[in-house]
Amino acid sequence: MHRGQSTRKRLTLTRKLRVRKLCSRTLPPGVYAVSVFHDENMNQKLDKNFVGVPKEGYGDSNNPKKKMGPPSFEETKFQLSATEQSTEIKLMY
Numbered sequence: 001m002h003r004g005q006s007t008r009k010r011l012t013l014t015r016k017l018r019v020r021k022l023c024s025r026t027l028p029p030g031v032y033a034v035s036v037f038h039d040e041n042m043n044q045k046l047d048k049n050f051v052g053v054p055k056e057g058y059g060d061s062n063n064p065k066k067k068m069g070p071p072s073f074e075e076t077k078f079q080l081s082a083t084e085q086s087t088e089i090k091l092m093y
């Protein structure tokens with residue numbers, strides 16, 4: 001992949017006892033960013049109100065501060081290098 005290109009991968013997370021776990025053995029070491037949302041009505045999209053504010057919980061890697069519009073890649077990127085690595089993403093409602 002060349003600089004400036006992006007690849008999106010949709011993964012479904014399961015929720016069990018407030019623990020969410022994502023396992024992907026196909027990701028090579030590199031720089032990544034993760035965005036998640038709580039699809040409360042299971043329609044496979046992030047529902048927004050008439051002005052574009054999310055109506056469901058959402059979050060990004062590095063937990064950037066809430067602002068108008070989505071955070072940048074620079075704000076959410078992290079280095080994936082270990083065989084087992086974890087990060088916490090706090091959902092905002």
